[in-house]
Amino acid sequence: MGNACIRARLDRAVCSQSWIDTYPETLVKHFTDQGSDHRALLLADKPYVRTSRPLFRFDARWADNPEVRAMVNYVWQEDVQGTPMSRLWERLKRLRHLLYDWSRAGTTNSLRNIKTLQAEIDRVKLIHPVDWDMVRTLEAELSRQWEAEEVFWQQKSRVKWLKKGDQNSAYFHTVTRARRKKNFVAGLRNEEGEWVTEETGKASIATNFYQNLFTSETQVLNMIERVATLPIDNRVTPQMNAQLTVEVLAGEVRSTVFSMGSKQAPGSDGFTGKFFKAFWDIVGISVVEAVVSFFNSSRMLRIFNHTWLTLIPKVDSVETIRQLRPISLCQFVYKVITKIMAERLASMLPQIVSEGQNGFIRDRQIIDNILIGHELMHYLKIKRQGKKGYMALKVDMEKAYDRVEWPFLLAVLEKMGFSSVWRGWIHECLRSSSFSVLMNGSPSGYFTASRGLRQGDPFSPLLFVLCTEGFAALLRKAITEKKLEGVKVAPSAPRISHLFFADDSYLFLRGSLQECENLLVVLNEYEELSGQRVNLEKSAVCFSKNVSIPDQEFLATILGVGAVGVHDKYLGLPTLFARSKTATFRFFEEKLLERLQGWKQRTLSWAAKETLIKTIALALPLHVMSCFRLPLVLCRLLDKYVARFWWGAEEGIPKIRWVSWRNMCRSKHEGGMGFRRFEQFNQALLAKIGWRILNEPQSLIAHIYKGKYFPRGSFLTATARSRPFWGWQSILHGRQLLEKGLRWQVGNGQSVPLLQSNWIPKCQLDPPVYNPCILPEGGGSVVADVISEGGGRWDEEKLSQWFDPSTCKAIKAIPLPRWDVPDKLIWHFTAEGVFSVKSAYHLAVELDRRRGGWRSSVSWMDKPSWIRVWEAKIPPKLKVFLWQILNRALPTMEALIEKKVQVLPRCPVCWDAPETMEHLFLYCPVARALWDYSGLEYLGEGLPRHTFPLFLKRLLGLIHQPSVVMAVVAILWRIWRSRNWVVFEGKQFEIPALMR
Structure with missing residues (x-):
């Protein structure tokens, strides 16, 4: 150790739930260690005193209040002049003032009403004889007030997975307190490094930072001409443009409104989706007119596009403005407009966007990027020979959404073939935006933007995906000009140069000085055109084993990035896999424990626990289990943690488990709770990948796996081969379940082996009974052998000779086509013949039950x-x-x-x-x-x-x-x-x- 400076956190402040309830704004401040080997702690119970007027927020409790409905009616009956948008804004403004003044009277304070009613009930009980009718009346009103209190705290907590109505107010209340404390910014360092704690000072730092961030820096005057030289295909057809710009009708506006969230944080006007849905019969016409007027005129009322930037900490102890993530709180009416545009565009993106981008595109999945990316990394890991070495660069773009240059985006849209009307709508949504920053809940500053996409706008992810088409085009151009090569995992596999998932990028190239320099040229040009900038600190590079260590260090220095570390992640998963898969996936065990062991969960009811397990706990490792097989020991450990959460624990010691976890994972119709066991659920999710490889052979992931693992065969006959990646081994594990559920839909019968059972619906899991002595010799019989000549009906004589009567009856029930139709593999356990994870999970459970013979704990219940x-x-x-x-x-x-x-x-x-x-x-x-x-x-x-x-x-x-x-x-x-x-x-x- 010597004279080394060793730092460890020794001093902590610990408090109980009752302390938090009494002092909800308590913070612990750490002083410097000057003059001591400890950092003194200061416990501040009121670190922040709000001096500004409370913001207006539509309270979800008001939706059923007749007084509020009367006020909405009154405002909407008043005569208001102007354009449809200005009329709607004026009415919302008048209503906001009325509601604000009315709410300050305190008549809607459910907590105050609860205390008053409880005191009144106690008073009535003291009068002899007790008027029980009065008590029941008061308690009925008390019950309504408790429900209103639950609605209030649910809205404050932003908890979406748990529904109201089961007395979880304490949980909502606790979550709200915890969220406020986590999001509170105690101080920030300014550009000079000084620590600023005053609210005005912190707000000034944030406002200046984001005003500069959203200000354009592009120096490109000939943007359209520059983008025109890129190999971006004109894929938007006239028919697509017609669908994008078709007239917006009232039905589309209404369906969009009711498809949006009711309780999401509102914008600067304070009105949530709950308000518009609850009073649609009154305000609906005004909303429709305002939305339609935008699409007809291509003009946005600026006040509707004013955005609050709320700042969410990325780390536990925020010190700099860059440690805060800006989320845009757009107004509901504006989001209705962009949601309509996003829904229209989303259906066309698969035909428009190139194959390497999988983010926010229908029918393209994050697991494709994960599996392909890890397959390529595995290839680099095992490649030890050959003259050509390769490398993978994980690129992180700094403030990716915030730095998008509008001229570049619009030029890319024009190059892709989008109409001027559609581009005009997008430009107006961007151009009319303005911002204020919410610092600890108080808005400050005002500025307009000249670049950037807002995180919180439903349209922004799709626009960013289109922006990355420019980056993909620059890479394709470099490959065409032989400046970049890409990587092939096998001779017959496609060459991969890049993988995009929104702003997450993986680039693959030769590990040579020339290609590194060429890549830097591409990155610099992309930065110049689009405004994107590589964050060198968060980017990392990995090399194949046949690139020498000195060359690896030299090339990493040229790029200005470090090596991929053991703890680096790509799309939430480790970039490199350890030999021990249990160690590799251990972080998900920690995540699950963190979610289940939180002290907030102690306030949940049984029904709320059920919801938490099904919507949060089992969904937490979903994208991991969709890609990779979790070790059995880890699956059982996760099962144990969820079971412990359900039954509870006292001081770390699990309470009695009155029903086995295996029985609790049965469906509710079989006496269980409908929970899922991780082992079977994992296999069902992996089986879905196999289904996609079978049914989407033209997809990139299918091409990769075919090229490497079954270049001359089929997926159903493929083997692990030598040194396979864990992802492929996981898919083969899923294939075992998939094969149990696949069934041949008999057409001409030429492709279906006769002696297999997976073409007879009633024999899917139980083999048919046949006479091996009479069957044709050679073992090559197919179902066509028991179909009459000419097709369309079964050869009953052969069936009766070869199969037992019950099997014959099952075969005769299979309808045959009247014409020559090829046989087709379908999924047996859904009516449509299409694979579903739910049915695959139930199949896995059934197979496990047959192996183990376990029964329900309630035998008399059917x-x-x-x-x-x-x-x-x-x-x-x-x-x-x-x-x-x-x-x-x-x-x-x-x-x-x-x-x-x-x-x-x-x-x-x-x-x-x-x-x-x-x-x-x-x-x-x-x-x-x-x-x-x-x-x-x-x-x-x-x-x-x-x-x-x-x-x-x-x-x-x-x-x-x-x-x-x-x-x-x-x-x-x-x-x-x-x-x-x-x-x-x-x-x-x-x-x-x-x-x-």
């Missing part, structure tokens, strides 16, 4: 019964509660003793008998009193003891009576909650209070 449970008209949390009852997954004393937990067996409510499920819900005096008080038929009447399943069958028989089922399940829920109050909180209760 599929119709489970369907009735999940389709019952009750809240989601009560459905999960009912599922727990049916699976005996509630921790009663009897159940705890069965799990070897040392507890007293007696019922904690009455102490009269052991606490079994039957006793708790049917025979406990408190339960009987609740049933009697409810006025419902006692479903346990006449049932012998220990027959709780019979009671549940009676309950399920009432599913067609929603009100009865709701009341019965609510009583069961009340019994369970009251029992827990006694056990965990020592509370006592009264029967009338429980029934409320």
Whole structure:
């Protein structure tokens, strides 16, 4: 160690959830270590005091408020003059003032109303005799206010995956606090390196930076002539232009509005999509007129194109403005216009954009870039011989969207063949934009732009993709002129010079000084024309093994970049794979744990946990599992983490798992929760790649794999060959499942082997029974041998000789075409014959079940019964509660003793008998009193003891009576909650209070 300076984080500030709730804006500041070997900590409970007027935001709670509807009606009935756009803006402005003043009165403050109602309920209860009708009325209003509070915090939290209605206000509240704290910018360093903490100073730094960033620097005067020399194909046909510029009608505007998000952050006008959808019957005509007027006149009212730049930290502790990511908050009406344009263009991009770009293009996928990129990197890794060495350059463009020069983009569009009308609409959307910067929620500054695309505008990703066509053209030009070569992974594979996914770029070339210099010329020309600039710090290079180390270092110096590191990533995945695949994919284990172990998740209900697992946890590693096979040990570890999250843990020790994870991963109609096991889900996703290779042989990824792994054969007969890449091995693993689900759709029968079972629908997983002694010799029989001459019908005599009666019957049910049609491979497990990941997953589960022979934990429940449970008209949390009852997954004393937990067996409510499920819900005096008080038929009447399943069958028989089922399940829920109050909180209760 010697005199080396060793730095480690030793001092930390730790707080509880209650502290955060009390001091939500608390920040910890680190002082310098001058004069000490520690950096002193300062805990600031109010680091920022807002002095500006709160911004107007349309509150989602107002959508159902009759007073708000009356105000909207009033404003829209007023006479307003001007163009359609100016009339709409004036009405929105008037309504904004009315709503702002009305909201300041506090009548919509649901939290305040909740406290008032709770106090009133307590007051009424003190009056003897208690007016229970009044209490019920107050509690009904209290329930509405709680729902409004949940809506409010859900809107604030920006949580999209979790729906309201299941009492998750605490979670929404916690997420909102955490998001605010994470996005808060405590200070910034100015150009002189000084630390600025004043809000005006920070806002000035941000405004100046982005004003300079969005100001054009191009010196190219003959842009159109320069772009005209590039080999960009004129692929936009007159028919395409006609479709792009066809008249915009009211139906298209309305469908666009209702396809957009309701609760996304609004622009400077403050109105969300929720407002326009809730009051469409009033405001719809004005919106349609304003949108249509833009397309008719090619003129945008500038105020509608004013954008707020909100700054999202890229790192935990922000110090410089470059560590903030600008997201544009465009106004909803403007986004309707660009969304219409984006939807029209999106359908044509596959025919317009060259093959090397896969970002934001329909029917092109990110996994293609990942697999092709890693296949090329694997080729470099194993290439040790030959005179020609190769290299891969991972290029990162600095502020890619923000630096796009408009003249270059418009020139590229013209070269591609877009009409002047379409280009005019795009130019007007760009030209009329203006900006203010949101610093910690307060807008400041005003400036216009002369370059750049806004991240947050629905149209920007597509425009950027078109911009990269200029870069691709420059590379193609260099290849045509023999200045760049590209890389081929096999002699019969296509040569690859570049892979683009939006602003992520991979370039492939020879590892020589000449090609490096030629590439620099291309990059410099692209920068001069488009405004793009290579970020050398984030770019990296990798060489094949036959390029010497001195040459690698020299060429990397010429390019000004470093070598690809072990931790470098491409499209979210490691660029280089370690020998241990478990170590390679370990980062996803960490990501999943981070998502599941967050303290915010402790506030979720059971139903919300289910949603989190299905929409977030299982989707988190989706694009990894879509490309590569995860090691079995890692899959099981991920399963364990998700199961632990579901059942919970206390101080790191997992709680009891009342239902096995294997059973929980069954479909809901089979008694499970519909979760997915990572191993089977991974294989189903990989099978999809195989399906695409079979059905899209002209795609780039199919050409790559055919050229390397089966140049003279087919995908279904391909082998791993020597030193295959892990991606190909993963695809072969998926192929094993794919083959189980592929079935021949019989045409002329010439291509289908007779002795295979995958042409008889009823024998897909079970082989047919045939007579091997009578079948033709040689083993080369095909299905055509059992089709009558002339086609169109089966040869029943041969069928009866060669197959058993049941198989013959199944074969005769297969329809035959009347004309000569080739046989075709289809997917057996969907009605359309098209592969789906869902059906493939269920197939993988079925195959696993056949191997393991596992059964449901609730043998007396059939599929119709489970369907009735999940389709019952009750809240989601009560459905999960009912599922727990049916699976005996509630921790009663009897159940705890069965799990070897040392507890007293007696019922904690009455102490009269052991606490079994039957006793708790049917025979406990408190339960009987609740049933009697409810006025419902006692479903346990006449049932012998220990027959709780019979009671549940009676309950399920009432599913067609929603009100009865709701009341019965609510009583069961009340019994369970009251029992827990006694056990965990020592509370006592009264029967009338429980029934409320």
